[in-house]
Amino acid sequence: MIRETWDELETGEKVGRMMFKSVRFADDQALFSQSARGLPALDDTLYKRCEENGMRIKDKKTKAMRFYKPSRASKLRLKSSATALRCVISFIVNSGDAASEKAGLGVLVSIERHSQSRPVGFRASVWQYLLHFNRPTLFEMDRKNRQQWIKDVLAKQIVDTYLPWKGSQIAGCDVEHIEGKKDNFASTTYAITIRLRKGEGGSEEYLSQSLFLKFIVDEQVVREALHSENQFHNEIMWYSKVVPRFDSLIKEAGIRDWNCDIFPKCFYAYYDVDDAVVALEDLRPKKFQLGDRYCLDVKHVEKALETIARSHALAYKWREVDGESFNEVAGSFKESTLNEQLDDTLKACNSRVMKALEKDPAYKDRLLKFQEITVNPYKLMRFFAKPKNNLATLCHGDFCRNNMLFSEGSENGNSTVDIKLIDFQTVRYASPAIDLSFFFFLSTTPEFRAKEFDRLFDLYHNTLLKTLKALSPKEKPEYIKNLENVFSLQAFKDDFAKHAVYGYFITAFFLPVMLVDDKTREEMSQLWEANDDRHVEMLANMGGENVTKQLVETLKEVLDRGYWPILENKV
Known part of the structure; x- marks a missing residue:
């Protein structure tokens, strides 16, 4: 099973290289121009490339049209066309077909490798996306799975993106669900304590930070x-x-x-x-x-x-x-x-x-x-x-x-x-x-x-x-x-x-x-x-x-x- 999954991911990466080259121009036109024709063009291009390479899609009109409104296209300050493409593909590869989804993950891995100034390890990227796309949305998770996801995934994302913590290692993480609707009915809330370790050997420093997490309300x-x-x-x-x-x-x-x-x-x-x-x-x-x-x-x-x-x-x-x-x-x-x-x-x-x-x-x-x-x-x-x-x-x-x-x-x-x-x-x-x-x-x-x-x-x-x-x-x-x-x-x-x-x-x-x-x-x-x-x-x-x-x-x-x-x- 692991071997088959890996083969599908490697195939997906090859498809990804081709797609990355094919849609880059359409992507730039869609997201960085005033033209309202850019987004349909991007949708059409992505659909054709996926269809040509056996990636099944539920609906030709992808959710890209919902996510990127033409009137706001010129205002999106995305770092690269590859970033935008990764966002759009994340909607269309979730077809419900396991092989197509895994191939789609490979596409994302390829884009990640080609768009980052600092190379990201191939396997690390694969499992990062597997964690993201093989989970339900946050409000669909039950409490136990969500708390585990907070520990395993979200805590690392917070540490990696908060600049003063860059390079720190997570030494421990505790998660607590905060009950009650009396004064907090518009969000689902958790408290998380992250313990960080910075440095190596004798120069190690430790830090503990308590955070308050707000998610969209469950109901x-x-x-x-x-x-x-x-x-x-x-x-x-x-x-x-x-x-x-x-x-x-x-x-x-x-x-x-x-x-x-x-x-x-x-x-x-x-x-x-x-x-x-x-x-x-x-x-x-x-x-x-x-x-x-x-x-x-x-x-x-x-x-x-x-x-x-x-x-x-x-x-x-x-x-x-x-x-x-x-x-x-x-x-x-x-x-x-x-x-x-x-x-x-x-x-x-x-x-x-x-x-x-x-x-x-x-x-x-x-x-x-x-x-x-x-x-x-x-x-x-x-x-x-x-x-x-x-x-x-x-x-x-x-x-x-x-x-x-x-x-x-x-x-x-x-x-x-x-x-x-x-x-x-x-x-x-x-x-x-x-x-x-x-x-x-x-x-x-x-x-x-x-x-x-x-x-x-x-x-x-x-x-x-x-x-x-x-x-x-x-x-x-x-x-x-x-x-x-x-x-x-x-x-x-x-x-x-x-x-x-x-x-x-x-x-x-x-x-x-x-x-x-x-x-x-x-x-x-x-x-x-x-x-x-x-x-x-x-x-x-x-x-x-x-x-x-x-x-x-x-x-x-x-x-x-x-x-x-x-x-x-x-x-």
Whole structure:
């Protein structure tokens, strides 16, 4: 059996050499030109070459057309045409016929050998691809097999690709599945501890690093409902494109007293149409944990606002110094939360609050106006989520207590709070009020906001302006004055007033889920996962009078403060 497998692989390598030469030109045309004709040409060429050499394919139209969109062809910064070809063949050789698949693996081996500047051993390459293509996708694996795959394959990939660990040997690896849906329902998560050995003989050094692994959630219905592929695309874009650019802006400005440690360190990220994994620093050993489930105290609110202000300011600076690259990245984030299926749910949640407030005659006229504005909540939310002016920035998109970790400490006898922002799966280019209204309404109480809102909004603005100035150390006074005019406190207040209803709707949807017991939350999740319409009615009544009262106070605040969106006939 081993001999037969090896013969098929060697035959495949010969086919691979021919294919590599035959399709290189078509490959280059497909991926590095503006022409929309390139991808069909590549598909046709690959199909003909495989057919000529007895490699069976299920469908002439390969998944290359799905994976490489013509409109994005010129934007793919692939290292070589061989890399692109390897990706495309990986889709078409999986025909279900063992001999054809093994021959296809040989094709990949050939490409690997011909495209790398540093030769890769033939047998090592063969078994690397056997491991990859003879496994199911990650979400199809059972837990035991996935944990073994993490140990045997993923740990090595992380070590090989993370530059500071290059050349290290894995001395040990432990994997733990992290249970629970209460605060982490959008991912399947594992903790992994990798023990590394560097050097040889008497100069050996040892290192142990704990990582937090995020995979696309296992349940298919949840994957589809949450648009999990889009969410992971966004998170990988954030860690691979945004954080490095933020870090370079901080270094270029010579800032020493803070850096990008407001985000977890990313060690590895992988994404394709079937699988995705992100490996982040495990913050639990550093005592980071979620804050109170509802109603953060003032010191945690202050820290959160200061941190998001820095993130927003860094995005403004990036847009100023390199608008082209900023716009390319900002335009690449995918919609992952707002879909038409939400419309009925948002209507039901809003109706719950409005019916309760109708009992107060003081709000009758304003409530009628609000009802008219919010008749199509889905379209309204999509309108809020679009950039409209120069205050638009890169928003976290899900900026609430669930997506920030805190660590308590002390310095000179005073208590301190450190923070990390996590879960960048719903990033969007939009008004900063998308983050601010979401955070204020969902993570603080109406009583807290009545006392602290204006001061805390000023804190956010002052931190943002201070950050922008720190990022511009060599600019002249005229520049700073213009900065203060463009990003004035009044401009942010006006912008918040136009978008705050976004945060109200999010709160009407999420607050009931946050304030009920685990059993009730699980029942609602089961109905939702089963696509049972009863989950809408259940959500609209969840939490009883206590939740309704808090949501009514939030809507009163919206109406009392005059948070009316200017729709400009676009909704």
